[in-house]
Amino acid sequence: MTATLSSATNELTSVQKTQFIKLEKKLRRHVGQAIAQYNMIEDGDKVMVCLSGGKDSYALLSILMLLKESAPIHFDLVAVNLDQKQPGFPEHILPEYLDKLGVEYHIVEENTYGIVKEKVPEGKTTCSLCSRLRRAVLYKTAKAIGATKVALGHHRDDMIETLMLNMFYGGKMKAMPAKLVSDNGEHVVIRPLAFCKESELIQYSELKRFPIIPCNLCGSQPNMQRQNIKRMLNDWHEQFPGRIESMFTAMQNVVPSHLCDSELFDFANIDSTSGVINGGDTAFDPVSVDAPNTNTNQDYQNSAQQLNVVEVK
Numbered sequence: 001m002t003a004t005l006s007s008a009t010n011e012l013t014s015v016q017k018t019q020f021i022k023l024e025k026k027l028r029r030h031v032g033q034a035i036a037q038y039n040m041i042e043d044g045d046k047v048m049v050c051l052s053g054g055k056d057s058y059a060l061l062s063i064l065m066l067l068k069e070s071a072p073i074h075f076d077l078v079a080v081n082l083d084q085k086q087p088g089f090p091e092h093i094l095p096e097y098l099d100k101l102g103v104e105y106h107i108v109e110e111n112t113y114g115i116v117k118e119k120v121p122e123g124k125t126t127c128s129l130c131s132r133l134r135r136a137v138l139y140k141t142a143k144a145i146g147a148t149k150v151a152l153g154h155h156r157d158d159m160i161e162t163l164m165l166n167m168f169y170g171g172k173m174k175a176m177p178a179k180l181v182s183d184n185g186e187h188v189v190i191r192p193l194a195f196c197k198e199s200e201l202i203q204y205s206e207l208k209r210f211p212i213i214p215c216n217l218c219g220s221q222p223n224m225q226r227q228n229i230k231r232m233l234n235d236w237h238e239q240f241p242g243r244i245e246s247m248f249t250a251m252q253n254v255v256p257s258h259l260c261d262s263e264l265f266d267f268a269n270i271d272s273t274s275g276v277i278n279g280g281d282t283a284f285d286p287v288s289v290d291a292p293n294t295n296t297n298q299d300y301q302n303s304a305q306q307l308n309v310v311e312v313k
Contacts, residue, residue, distance in 0.1 A: 012207065020207045024066070027204060030195040031063045038179040040190040041149060043073040047190075048147035050138055051081045051105075053094060053213030055205035056153035060193055062208065064151065065103065078145060079105040082137055084113040084130075093211045106145065110137050127224065135183060142187050150182065154191045157198040157233070160247055164229045173259070175251060 012020060035041050049064060051057045061079055068077060081094050091107075098105040112133040120129055142150050154176050163175035178194040181187070193201070205212070236243050256264040257278045270277070 016207060019203075023200060023204055023207065024063075027059065027063050027196055027200060028066055031060075031192045032067060034178060034192050034194045035067070038190070038194075040151075040179055040192055041071075041073075041075050043075070045075040045148045046146055047075055047077050047149045047151050048138075048142050048145065049077055049079050049151045050153065051079045051094065051098075052153070053081065053211075054153070055201055055210060055212060056155055056193060056198075058208070058210040058212075059196075059201050059204050060151060060153040061101075061103070062204075064192065065101070077103060078147065079103050080138065080141055080145075081105070081107050082112070082134055082141075083107055083109045084134070085109065085111040086113045090213060093213055097211055106141065108137060108141050112137065127226075139182055139184050139187055148188065150187050150189045152189060152191050153193055155193040155196045155198050155201055156248055157230075157244070159191075159194060159251070160233065160244065161226055161229045163247075163251065164233070165225060168229070169225060173261075 041047060047064065049057070049061045051061060061077070064077055068075065079098055083089060083091060095105075095107060110133075112130065115133060116130045138150065141147075159176040159178075163173070166172045166174040176191060177189075179188065179190050182189050233244060255278050259265070262268065
């Protein structure tokens with residue numbers, strides 16, 4: 001199936017249309033791979049797509065709608081936006097956009113903005129409290145509408161940034177999971193954009209001309225640690241192309257025996273009879289630097305093609 005051009009993309013030049021079609025196919029392939037590898041969406045699922053008004057969640061909804069058309073399994077999509085009652089929030093934009101798409105949606109109104117401004121001192125980071133409040137409302141909404149999966153718009157770069165944040169400031173090797181049970185233990189949270197690059201989502205958003213709604217809370221905090229990590233990773237990418245890809249590949253190739261967490265690996269019972277474990281002690285050997293591994297995608301591409309989700313024609 002070829003990419004579908006919306007009324008906005010119909011106004012693109014012929015060169016831009018070609019770019020758009022290639023980019024949309026690529027994003028569909030990446031999302032299909034993530035869905036297949038982590039079994040994110042199953043037959044009969046009701047997927048609640050959390051729509052913030054930002055580029056990532058718009059792209060998530062757009063790609064999932066395309067995949068729904070071609071998938072042999074049946075699943076429903078419901079877009080949900082949380083109106084946090086930020087001053088000046090353009091309440092009309094999302095309903096008008098979603099009405100044009102013809103997708104089922106709910107606008108949930110909760111004054112989480114007021115709570116955050118009341119509880120967080122001026123100059124302090126608001127994201128932690130804001131995120132917890134949003135999650136609570138969204139989980140409550142998912143239960144109310146009978147959603148079986150909650151889809152979030154976090155992408156590959158978000159996941160890497162979270163890993164670095166937890167390493168630098170939290171003392172943990174922990175990132176955003178592609179699929180996990182929600183904080184309250186009642187929902188399965190999925191991140192279908194897990195294999196998508198932010199730069200490609202930015203380009204897709206510009207070509208699709210999504211009606212972006214900025215977040216006044218986050219946008220007013222330029223010195224957040226996440227922004228510092230993002231700048232650092234962007235600098236690395238410019239100086240050492242391929243490093244970000246290698247980091248994400250590493251997140252999928254964890255070797256517990258060569259770290260230091262005794263909860264993950266039984267170091268205490270290793271003795272001379274244990275044999276060589278994962279190559280042995282190679283700490284002082286030269287590091288073998290390979291190009292980012294793209295061939296491993298074929299394994300889960302094959303699985304995804306069994307669902308006719310990944311193959312785009």
